[in-house]
Amino acid sequence: MGCLHNKIAVVTGSARGIGRAIAEELGSHGATVVVNYSHSKEAAEELVEVLLRNGAPHALAIRADVSDPAQAAELIARTIDTFGRLDILVNNAGITADHAMKNLSIDEWDHVIQVDLSSCFYTVKAALPYFTRQESGQIVNISSFVGEAGNFGQANYAAAKAGIVGFTKTAALELARYNVTVNAVCPGFIETAMYATVPENLKEVILKRIPLGRAGKPQDVARAVRFLVVDGEYITGQTINVNGGIYM
Numbered sequence: 001m002g003c004l005h006n007k008i009a010v011v012t013g014s015a016r017g018i019g020r021a022i023a024e025e026l027g028s029h030g031a032t033v034v035v036n037y038s039h040s041k042e043a044a045e046e047l048v049e050v051l052l053r054n055g056a057p058h059a060l061a062i063r064a065d066v067s068d069p070a071q072a073a074e075l076i077a078r079t080i081d082t083f084g085r086l087d088i089l090v091n092n093a094g095i096t097a098d099h100a101m102k103n104l105s106i107d108e109w110d111h112v113i114q115v116d117l118s119s120c121f122y123t124v125k126a127a128l129p130y131f132t133r134q135e136s137g138q139i140v141n142i143s144s145f146v147g148e149a150g151n152f153g154q155a156n157y158a159a160a161k162a163g164i165v166g167f168t169k170t171a172a173l174e175l176a177r178y179n180v181t182v183n184a185v186c187p188g189f190i191e192t193a194m195y196a197t198v199p200e201n202l203k204e205v206i207l208k209r210i211p212l213g214r215a216g217k218p219q220d221v222a223r224a225v226r227f228l229v230v231d232g233e234y235i236t237g238q239t240i241n242v243n244g245g246i247y248m
Helices: 017-028 041-053 069-083 106-134 155-178 200-209 218-231
Strands: 008-011 032-037 059-063 088-091 137-142 180-187 239-242
Touching: 008 017, 008 069, 017 032, 017 041, 017 088, 017 218, 032 041, 032 069, 041 059, 059 069, 069 106, 088 106, 106 137, 106 155, 106 180, 137 155, 137 218, 155 180, 180 218, 218 239
Parallel strands: 008 032, 008 088, 032 059, 088 137, 137 180, 180 239
Antiparallel strands: none
């Protein structure tokens, strides 16, 4: 029996990349996992099969664009209707639209802010009545070292990810009275499909900036999330950096 047996977890944007690794990590330790996706239906349904094979007692794929408040609320409501409770909420959904500010459109700014930052508020807002009533819950928001250090051509992404850190601290203050913890994880450069598209010459530049000399793996981030929800009962309002030392 896993250490997360009887726990119900929602992971937004979990059909691929870091979100998928988080879903697999939680599921393999006994959690029931709701796999949220916006467009990647086949990948989400395939992940459900993987989760069930690897130890998750139940798994369910739910389509919801969490940048839309109504759909984010429906994601939480369907989870409660299906499983009766919610214990873990991981806000992982995110996109990029990278341009120097002189070339960054208003729509690209707004879209990244909505998907990467506003979605965290929408899901937490929807989950609050359940967390406060049961007087327990764990929220982990996936930010980025870019939100701490900035990065050329990523003004929208950096602003959104920095906003997640501030939102996390405020939510932690407000929800502590209900025994709900709220923390953030800030990954560095991680080997995902997005990272794979980076030209090799740029990867060489990136790796020179990382003291450990390599990009991280999605599982590195997933294990940090698992630590917080398994052993982090006295940790709240904190930011855990999983970045190989690129930002200290």
